[in-house]
Amino acid sequence: INVRLTPALMKMILKRTSHVRGELKTKMRSLTGSFFGFRAGDNRDVIRRNRDRAESLKEGSLFAYQDWESKRGIYKTELLQMGANDMWFANRNDEGIIYHQYFNPFPVKTMALMLAAVS
Numbered sequence: 584i585n586v587r588l589t590p591a592l593m594k595m596i597l598k599r600t601s602h603v604r605g606e607l608k609t610k611m612r613s614l615t616g617s618f619f620g621f622r623a624g625d626n627r628d629v630i631r632r633n634r635d636r637a638e639s640l641k642e643g644s645l646f647a648y649q650d651w652e653s654k655r656g657i658y659k660t661e662l663l664q665m666g667a668n669d670m671w672f673a674n675r676n677d678e679g680i681i682y683h684q685y686f687n688p689f690p691v692k693t694m695a696l697m698l699a700a701v702s
Contacts, residue, residue: 604696610669611662611700618662619646646701658694666697 615621619640621633640646647663649656671679671686679686686693 604700607666607670607696608700611666611697614662614665614669615646615701618665641702644698644702647698662701663694663697666700667693670697 619636621636622629624630640651643654645651645654647658647660648654649659649661651660667679667689671677674680
Protein backbone atom coordinates (compact mmCIF):
# COMPACT_ATOMS: atom_id res chain seq x y z
CA ILE A 584 0.00 0.00 0.00
CA ASN A 585 1.37 3.36 -0.99
CA VAL A 586 -0.25 6.14 1.05
CA ARG A 587 0.67 9.80 1.03
CA LEU A 588 1.40 10.99 4.56
CA THR A 589 -0.64 14.13 5.11
CA PRO A 590 -0.72 16.25 8.29
CA ALA A 591 -4.23 14.93 9.06
CA LEU A 592 -3.12 11.31 8.60
CA MET A 593 -0.03 11.89 10.74
CA LYS A 594 -2.21 13.39 13.50
CA MET A 595 -4.53 10.37 13.38
CA ILE A 596 -1.59 7.93 13.56
CA LEU A 597 0.04 9.73 16.48
CA LYS A 598 -3.25 9.93 18.38
CA ARG A 599 -3.87 6.20 17.95
CA THR A 600 -0.27 5.35 18.87
CA SER A 601 -0.59 7.17 22.18
CA HIS A 602 -3.87 5.37 22.88
CA VAL A 603 -2.38 1.93 22.11
CA ARG A 604 0.66 2.61 24.28
CA GLY A 605 -1.53 3.70 27.20
CA GLU A 606 -3.92 0.77 26.85
CA LEU A 607 -1.05 -1.71 26.62
CA LYS A 608 0.70 -0.18 29.62
CA THR A 609 -2.48 -0.48 31.71
CA LYS A 610 -3.05 -4.11 30.70
CA MET A 611 0.57 -5.11 31.22
CA ARG A 612 0.73 -3.41 34.63
CA SER A 613 -2.22 -5.47 35.80
CA LEU A 614 -0.79 -8.72 34.43
CA THR A 615 2.74 -8.03 35.70
CA GLY A 616 1.63 -7.54 39.30
CA SER A 617 -0.06 -10.88 39.60
CA PHE A 618 2.43 -12.72 37.35
CA PHE A 619 5.45 -11.81 39.49
CA GLY A 620 3.64 -11.93 42.82
CA PHE A 621 3.65 -8.27 43.78
CA ARG A 622 1.57 -7.62 46.90
CA ALA A 623 -0.93 -4.85 47.48
CA GLY A 624 -0.63 -2.71 50.57
CA ASP A 625 0.96 0.37 52.05
CA ASN A 626 2.99 -1.46 54.70
CA ARG A 627 6.68 -0.50 54.48
CA ASP A 628 7.78 -4.13 54.27
CA VAL A 629 5.37 -4.83 51.39
CA ILE A 630 6.51 -1.72 49.53
CA ARG A 631 10.17 -2.60 50.06
CA ARG A 632 9.69 -6.19 48.87
CA ASN A 633 7.78 -5.04 45.79
CA ARG A 634 10.43 -2.44 44.99
CA ASP A 635 13.27 -4.95 45.47
CA ARG A 636 11.52 -7.52 43.30
CA ALA A 637 10.86 -4.96 40.56
CA GLU A 638 14.48 -3.79 40.60
CA SER A 639 15.82 -7.34 40.42
CA LEU A 640 13.50 -8.21 37.53
CA LYS A 641 14.52 -5.10 35.61
CA GLU A 642 18.22 -5.83 36.10
CA GLY A 643 19.38 -7.67 32.99
CA SER A 644 15.78 -7.66 31.73
CA LEU A 645 15.05 -10.79 33.76
CA PHE A 646 11.31 -10.11 33.38
CA ALA A 647 11.63 -11.09 29.69
CA TYR A 648 12.78 -14.66 30.42
CA GLN A 649 10.58 -17.72 30.62
CA ASP A 650 12.62 -18.77 33.65
CA TRP A 651 14.04 -15.58 35.15
CA GLU A 652 15.95 -17.40 37.88
CA SER A 653 18.08 -19.43 35.44
CA LYS A 654 17.88 -16.84 32.61
CA ARG A 655 16.45 -19.32 30.09
CA GLY A 656 13.95 -18.66 27.33
CA ILE A 657 14.46 -14.98 26.50
CA TYR A 658 11.19 -13.44 25.20
CA LYS A 659 9.34 -16.69 25.92
CA THR A 660 7.74 -15.61 29.16
CA GLU A 661 4.06 -16.42 29.47
CA LEU A 662 3.58 -12.79 30.54
CA LEU A 663 4.21 -11.56 26.98
CA GLN A 664 1.78 -14.08 25.53
CA MET A 665 -0.86 -13.12 28.11
CA GLY A 666 -0.34 -9.44 27.27
CA ALA A 667 -0.63 -10.03 23.53
CA ASN A 668 -3.76 -12.11 24.06
CA ASP A 669 -5.39 -9.43 26.23
CA MET A 670 -4.39 -6.58 23.95
CA TRP A 671 -4.93 -7.91 20.43
CA PHE A 672 -6.64 -11.33 20.60
CA ALA A 673 -9.25 -11.12 23.38
CA ASN A 674 -12.27 -11.38 21.10
CA ARG A 675 -13.16 -11.84 17.44
CA ASN A 676 -13.28 -8.08 16.83
CA ASP A 677 -9.76 -7.38 18.11
CA GLU A 678 -6.99 -6.24 15.78
CA GLY A 679 -5.02 -9.48 16.04
CA ILE A 680 -7.96 -11.49 14.76
CA ILE A 681 -9.14 -9.07 12.07
CA TYR A 682 -5.62 -8.23 10.82
CA HIS A 683 -4.01 -11.57 11.62
CA GLN A 684 -1.63 -11.29 8.67
CA TYR A 685 0.19 -8.45 10.47
CA PHE A 686 0.71 -10.58 13.59
CA ASN A 687 2.24 -13.62 11.91
CA PRO A 688 5.08 -13.55 12.64
CA PHE A 689 4.66 -11.34 15.67
CA PRO A 690 6.25 -7.96 14.85
CA VAL A 691 9.55 -7.17 16.56
CA LYS A 692 8.44 -3.54 17.10
CA THR A 693 5.29 -4.75 18.83
CA MET A 694 7.37 -7.01 21.08
CA ALA A 695 9.61 -4.03 21.90
CA LEU A 696 6.53 -1.97 22.78
CA MET A 697 5.34 -4.73 25.12
CA LEU A 698 8.75 -5.00 26.81
CA ALA A 699 8.84 -1.23 27.28
CA ALA A 700 5.36 -1.34 28.84
CA VAL A 701 6.51 -3.95 31.37
CA SER A 702 9.72 -2.16 32.31
